Each structure stands twice: as structure tokens, then as C-alpha cells.
Amino acid sequence: MASIALRNVGIDFPIYNARGRSLKTNVLRRVGGHIEGQGSGIVTIEALRQVNLDLRPGDRLALVGHNGAGKSTLLRVLSGAYEPTHGSVEIRGKISSLVDLALGMDAELTGRENIVLRGVILGLTFKEIEALAPEIEEFSELGGFMGLPMRTYSSGMALRLAFAVSTAVQPDILLLDELISVGDAGFAEKSKARMQQIVEKSRILVLASHSPEMLREYCNRAVLLKEGQVVLDGSLDEVLEAHAAG
Numbered sequence: 001m002a003s004i005a006l007r008n009v010g011i012d013f014p015i016y017n018a019r020g021r022s023l024k025t026n027v028l029r030r031v032g033g034h035i036e037g038q039g040s041g042i043v044t045i046e047a048l049r050q051v052n053l054d055l056r057p058g059d060r061l062a063l064v065g066h067n068g069a070g071k072s073t074l075l076r077v078l079s080g081a082y083e084p085t086h087g088s089v090e091i092r093g094k095i096s097s098l099v100d101l102a103l104g105m106d107a108e109l110t111g112r113e114n115i116v117l118r119g120v121i122l123g124l125t126f127k128e129i130e131a132l133a134p135e136i137e138e139f140s141e142l143g144g145f146m147g148l149p150m151r152t153y154s155s156g157m158a159l160r161l162a163f164a165v166s167t168a169v170q171p172d173i174l175l176l177d178e179l180i181s182v183g184d185a186g187f188a189e190k191s192k193a194r195m196q197q198i199v200e201k202s203r204i205l206v207l208a209s210h211s212p213e214m215l216r217e218y219c220n221r222a223v224l225l226k227e228g229q230v231v232l233d234g235s236l237d238e239v240l241e242a243h244a245a246g
């Protein structure tokens with residue numbers, strides 16, 4: 001069974017070289033996380049504060065908030081990329097994050113080697129990766145480039161490969177930072193179709209987006225983040241309305 005439980009989760013980013021800088025611009029700003037310790041000389045950005053969240057199968061959660069509110073940070077906590085500074089995170093189920101698509105890929109390794117590397121990071125066994133590799137190669141349509149180091153790829157080519165690996169397995173829990181569209185026209189069409197498929201089949205979806213249309217299409221509940229805190233947890237309409245109001 002898929003589930004997510006966050007209890008009083010906090011993420012702090014200490015900024016070591018901000019000492020002594022004037023951060024007066026903190027006043028009158030709507031974007032960014034909470035900046036702490038301005039008088040003391042050591043600055044900490046509290047990207048998430050006291051976040052509580054319970055998700056069960058069927059939940060399709062929208063993350064709403066201004067730039068810097070903490071949406072991507074929350075997705076990274078859920079993906080396991082960030083260890084929380086405070087609180088606890090409990091996740092059950094196979095999770096797939098399309099937040100940092102190319103995380104862990106190495107420019108010096110070939111496309112084929114990167115499939116293995118990325119597969120391991122995604123939690124697959126070598127056997128599973130071996131079984132999936134032909135399909136991944138076919139989907140990314142990189143032909144002979146699959147045997148060349150990734151540094152020889154254009155950014156679109158690298159994304160094709162990262163997308164193909166990251167979406168090769170159907171997750172129980174899917175994490176998305178905006179609905180990504182990858183590559184040129186032909187590939188974008190194909191990647192959109194695959195994305196739609198894994199979104200529909202996932203039991204829990206967490207989608208951060210600035211597009212109300214996108215959120216309305218995919219989500220059935222929402223939280224509003226402000227300076228790293230969940231200030232509203234409710235229906236999509238309530239949250240979008242509160243967000244639009246300020």
C-alpha cells in the first residue's frame with residue numbers, strides 16, 4: 001500500500017557566506033523561504049517549517065505557492081534527496097521523482113552506462129535494469145550515441161535519456177515539478193503520452209505547478225505553501241482562491 005506521512009518536517013539551509021550582509025530587502029517580499037537569524041550574523045533559510053502531510057492512495061495533491069515557497073524542496077524531501085533537518089518522513093510504496101531528472105548521471109559515462117547508474121539510483125536491481133535497458137534505448141531514440149559519453153549529447157538528447165530511464169518503471173507514488181515536456185516536437189508528443197499514462201496509473205501523485213489549468217486537470221486536493229509553511233490544506237478551489245488573493 002502506498003502512503004506518505006510527514007510530521008513537523010523542517011529543512012534548513014545554512015548560508016555560510018552571508019555573514020554581515022544586509023538583508024533588509026526581506027521586507028515587502030512575497031517570494032522565497034523564511035530567512036532566520038539576520039541579527040546574529042549567521043543566516044539560515046528555512047525552506048520548510050513544521051510541515052505535516054498525510055497522503056493515501058487516490059490522493060492527487062497540488063503544491064501551490066509563490067516562487068521560493070518551498071514546493072520543490074518538499075518534493076525533494078519526498079523523493080529522499082533531502083534528509084529533513086527536523087521531524088520525520090515515512091513513505092511506503094515505490095516512488096518515482098521527475099524533479100531532478102538527470103540526478104546522478106555522469107557526463108563521462110556512455111548513455112548505456114548511465115542507464116545502469118540512474119537505474120541503481122532509482123532503486124532497481126541490475127537484473128531489472130538489464131531487462132529494461134532495450135526498451136529505454138528504443139524510447140530515447142539516440143541510436144549510435146548510446147555508446148558515446150553523455151558529454152557529447154545536446155541538452156535535449158540528455159533529457160531524452162533521463163526521461164526514458166526515469167519513466168521506465170510504473171511507480172506507486174509519482175512526484176512532479178511542473179508537467180515536463182521533453183525534447184523536440186516528435187519526442188515531446190511521445191513523452192507527454194507516457195507521462196499521462198504513469199500519472200493515471202500512480203496511486204499517489206504530488207504535482208507542483210504554477211498553472212491552475214494543469215492542477216485542475218490532475219489534482220483532487222491541495223496545499224498552499226508560504227515561506228516554507230503549509231498555510232492551507234484543502235480543496236483545490238479553496239487553495240487556488242487563497243493563492244490568487246495574495
Ligand SMILES: Nc1ncnc2c1ncn2[C@@H]1O[C@H](COP(=O)(O)OP(=O)(O)OP(=O)(O)O)[C@@H](O)[C@H]1O
Binds near residue numbers: 067073
Ligand atoms: N540549495 C539551496 N540552498 C539554499 N537555499 C535554497 C536551496 N534550495 C532552495 N533554497 C531556498 O529555499 C526556499 C524554497 O525554495 P524552493 O525551490 O523549494 O521553492 P519553490 O516553491 O519550488 O519555488 P519556484 O516556484 O520558484 O520553483 C527558497 O527561499 C530558496 O531560496
Ligand SMILES: [Mg+2]
Binds near residue numbers: 071072073177
Ligand atoms: Mg520549484
